[in-house]
Amino acid sequence: MLEAGSSLLGAWESLSSDGQVTVEGMNAMGYDAMGVGMMDGIKGLDVLLARREEAAFPMLSANLTYVEDGALVLEPYAILVRDGVRFGLLGLTGPQFTQGPGLAEIVAVEDATEAAAHYVPELWERADVVIVLSSLGKAADNALAAAVPGIDIVIGSSSAYLMPEPDRAGDTVIVQQGYLGEWLGHLHVRYDDQGAIAEAASRYIALDENYPDDPDLAALVARYQALYPTPAPATPTG
Template sequence: MTTIHIYHTNDIHSHLKTWARTREYLQTQRRIHEQQGEACFIFDLGDFIDRADLYTEATLGRENVHLLDEAGYDAVTIGNNEGITLSKEALAALYEQTEFDVILSNLKEQDDTQPVWASPYKIYTTHDRIKIGVIGATAPFYDYYGPLGWKVTDPIKNLQKTAKEIGERTDIVICLSHLGLNSDEILASTIPNIDLIIGSHTHHVLKHGKKVEQALLTGGGKFGQYIGYSVIKYSAENHKIEKIETELIETSQLPHVEGETREFEALHNWGKEQLSVEVFHASRYYNLEWQHDSHLARFFAEALMDYAKADCAFFSAGIFLTPLKKGPVTAYDLHQMLPHPINACKIEMTGAQLKACLQKIDEQNAEWSQMELKGLGFRGRILGKMLKYHCEVKKDELYVNGMKKQDDARIQVVTLDMFTFGWFFPELKDMKKTYLLPHFLRDILAIYGYKYFGK
């Protein structure tokens, strides 16, 4: 009987407060298993980085990836925070010099070739010649990957094809899935030779897994709260898995590692130091308000419309977490102000469509302005008042830049991508739109600030 030990992390999102404990635990467990002559694998399921974090932002995640290397990971797949919050060049740079494998079947170059830094699968062989096929895929954000220069394809079809391709060459098939629980259930139901699906993306917690058909599904929450641990007992004589089980290990309950607090603070301080570079020099102070218009919001609106070449804009006041100070403004200052991994989105609307959106804002603003929001890339506290610039409805007539617009007029509107996902404005999902990538909101403000003020 061969025993295979599998550890995993997922959706850490640069929450590195317990990283020292996680690293120490994984390295210790690997030593123990290897001394006992048993196979051990360590995987990460993506969204290890999050650009809301200073340490991550300072090198666009490259230093985070070094942490995985130092801990001894065997393989990873990517999440959307690696895939769509970085330019194509920055994503490739993440994995240029890593010791671990990147397993990813559904992200291709535009000509359908495999990125040089990733493989659709890997087959690992234990000391007693058990062959373990590992496949992986990430969530297909089609509207983002295309403009970034990638070709993302249907992950379920890709995994079905890959699992079939390696089926006769492997004894065990494991999937690294950054797809979410619903997709994992579909995989289990449609891929008969898949044995273990290590899941992520939807931050689900499955303390002892979930059996679907022949496969065991796992889920380890988010932010490094858990380490997943799965054990497979495989009978070489019978050519089958005799037992497979999983559990979650709570990182807060792991033994204290000497210097762990200093290590975490050092990462934060290093990131702050790297970002303390002047971007522009503001000639005045710009205040922020969450429930009203402000000098800062108006300045940002001009930056947004200039960047998008749009006629008008709307966005929420709660995106600003600090004011814009007078004097030298650094990349760190802008990151503190706008930490969100949010992009601008340009939408072509008719006059009737824009008028309906603005009327909806007027109707919902009292409720929306107080809403505490988590997710959609938003890293603030409350949504704040929805602000409109260069567009308004007066006496049931639409005005853009002071000019009355008819219902069939074509208008270029810029807003934040978080408002196009269907939660606030379901009607925006089907409109013609362009996500303005790869720059985040803070980058847009930096570009305009330099243009407006200079250094």
């Protein structure tokens, strides 16, 4: 299971706990990797790095660097092996990330296309499938796929689109599905004998009343709701 970014901080419980409830939930669900998106820095870099240490999955960004020396803040990619297939997962962060408190003085968001062009060939030396976890937005995802050869799949976030069918840019499949944890995206691809994607089909699944809450996750959320009660709305005066 993969997350493209901007997922740590949103609901009251996640904002109040600096994303701890989100990471605990993602750990419990068995997430494999997460790209870091623009909203993941709104509590500051120290909070993001603390959550990375708690996560049982890698948080990735190939274009988020320290201003001081240009070093990467996070791992740029991860290799995930499933059923003998090596998946190379590359994270790309949108430029709005530095709008978080104090971030512009500490970190920079480098050009995503240049970062992808640098790392994709390296990934092909270690992986059978290359997937980008992007928080650039849908239009930028399509432009990235057209500009950088060798990307099999772009999984996007930040634009909140529901896509009944994936986009294609050359040999690359581009998908994203919804926002706020209300939707689950499922992508099925078939490769031809030359290793190119011959067919791709995606669908979005509404996580509504047809999918009962997992008892353990419901208990986790309830625990954080007790720790951080939602403030009562202000009473109008005058």
